[in-house]
Amino acid sequence: MATRNRTVVYRRHRDAVKSVRAPLFSSASGSGGPVIEMASLLGSNRSSYAPLSTEDPGPSSRDAFTVGLPPSWVDDSEQVAANIQRARAKMAELVKAHAKALMPSFEDGKEDQHLIEALTQEITDILRRSEKRLQKLSASGSAEDSNVRKNVQRSLATDLQNLSVDLRRKQSTYLKRLQQQKEGPDGVDLEMNLNGNKSRLEDDEFSDVGFNEQQTVKIKKGQQEREREINQVVQSVNELAQIMKDLSVLVIDQGTIVDRIDYNIQTVAVSVDEGLKQLQKAERTQKKGGMVRCATVLVIMCFIMLVLLILKEILF
């Protein structure tokens, strides 16, 4: 697709105009201008989610509008963004830990389990904290900024939701594979023991169909472990479901009317209109409010009483 850059022509003309204007105004602005331009051009290459730089304290030419620091809620949003990055890094670690735990190994693999548990717990913690902070975001700040704030909230909420779904999916695949693996060795174990039992049965006269003690213990231990794992899964599913429910309120559904830019501009205009009407109505109600009427009545009564008092004095 074709584009055309007119910046050069523009700058040339702007500089020409400035040199005409400069002798009329203070000369400081003229020399300071190009320097600031260069600085801001150099500073414009950043990665996303990086913290904003504070604006250069410009020379007199910039005094016309206050170069301010960004409002405080931006710090909160940046924190959430940083948390999301950290959670992503931890997820990558978790994937590696899952893969390691699934590989056949000679040891018990207990510390792998611990590592996985710890990581999962950490990630869920980060997500929950970020979500709480995100909710707080809407409460603070001025009304002017509200649209920007709402949109920042939405975008971070979408990211958080995607992360949660991702985490859950990874967990469930890991567990499925783990279960498959466990079936394998246990099945073989049971089989071997059963064979052993059969051989003993031939010797023994009691045709005991049940499991012997050794197997019962093993099965019980397997069951306990599985119960523990299942409880873990249930807990994490619950937590994530809660997070998702909270976030889904904030997230936009793709493909619906709410996802259309022109619809959002329209609703802003409409709601500002409505806001104005409400304010006017409130003003009117306040004017003819009960308080004012009460006060007026009381004042009138005072006057009447005063007049009566004076009359009483005069007459008696």
Next chain:
Amino acid sequence: MVLVSAVRDYINRMLQDISGMKVLILDSHTVSIVSVGYSQSELLQKEVFLVELVDSIYKSKEPMSHLKAVYFLRPTSENIQHLRQQLASPRFGEYHLFFSNILKDTQIHNLADADEQEVVQQIQEFYADFVAIDPYHFTLNMPSNHIYMLPAVVDPSNSQHFCDRVVDGIASIFLALKRRPIIRYQRNSDIAKRIAQETAKLMYQQESGLFDFRRMEVSPLLLVIDRRDDPVTPLLNQWTYQAMVHELIGIQDNKVDLRNIGKLPKDQQEVVLSSEQDAFFKANMYENFGDIGMNIKRLVDEFQQISKSNQSIQTIEDMAKFVDKYPEYRKMHGNVSKHVTLVTEMSKIVEERKLMLVSETEQELACNGGQVAAFEAVTNLLNNESVSDIDRLRLVMLYALRYEKESPVQLMQLFNKLASRSAKYKPGLVQFVLKQAGVDKRTGDLFGNRDLLNIARNMARGLKGVENVYTQHQPLLFQTLESISKGRLRDVDYPYVGNHFQQGRPQEVVIFIVGGTTYEESRSVALQNASNSGIRFILGGSVVLNSKRFLKDLEEAQRIARSSTAVI
């Protein structure tokens, strides 16, 4: 995909090199251009956290210097004025200006004058000056479309404005596609000729450097034709999904506004019908009403299956699966409700206005049938109480367009009956249509009764019988597409501009209909493109017409024509 992806590429390029939090400022035209190709959630991903209109009076005066402003505007003088005011007292930290078409040097100088604070970082021209509603269909959403029906002398400044806007739109299409075309136009249409010549002047003389792209073996073709060559297609009632929704309810920038239609739940009052985002719509937009009913029923059954399986959650795994699939489920729910609502509302309207009956006669008038039978049918429908005024008007117009030379007495009778029955009918409108688009004014063979080959074809079709009475009409554009595919578009009817000439068949063709396109025509183009004939067609117009809009344009033009002193 071509048009929509061009617009998306432009917007991506605008936003990707600017880091940090951004605010996007659009004007009333570029809002439509951006909204049909880019969604709010995608903007949020690109860190655009606020979208405003350049002329919004609700703009707060609070400076937000931590935001960078990205402006995407049309290069009109009003926008330049707004920009000058805003550059004089800047609210944002940086300003990046993008214009959707070619800037004049004076406009650049004006902006440079106003930029005392030197907040503007770049000015670029990104040529996305059209609304890409479907992959091969664009529109320009022009407000005073009716100007094209009047000769230039009646209102020279508005006519010039109209032509300029059309030329800008066409130029931006070719700049986005990086091509320079051979231009042909419809011989007997003055406005088509004017637009073709001005476009040629722009592309080959004024901005020939900008349009100097790598030459292909066969140049693409731009064909500029006039709506009045085929006045029948916008007047007909439609029975394929997208065209029908536009005809009965109205689609604007791929949005359908159902608020006036009836009592609906809040999230169904305005819906989006976009083939890019809705797979069901993409598969069904060109199907006829009966098939759509069946497909929607199938969709509803599928959905009921899924929701039933969601009800029975027994184990932990089921619960996990439910939480996993919940976003998809919600999306499907919204989609199904949307389509069910649309089809229900349309069925209601068809029932009320007795459109099955009316449309049968309309199709007979447009396609075949004898004059006597047609006259009887139209008279009966005019006498029928439940037929609405607009439908009566359409029937008489279609009859008049077809049989204007046969039996003028009966035509007069119909005019009188129409005037007596319809209270709101503006007298003389049908005669106006005949003056604008009568048989003497038309180039193409609208009713297939001009040359022997077409007459024979019609007779064969009549004998064979049609599959579906309601969709038997083919727009005239279909014949034009066929002629171009075979390389047989007649020079006499569609001459070249200047000394261009083309051997053989073009591989890319852009057809621009001055006065507006219809969704029936865009369906023909899409089906032709899908048939892999080796040629890619793109269709565009000044607006997208339905019968209401076409009649409104006619009324406006008639009103101006009457009140002006120039002779038509």
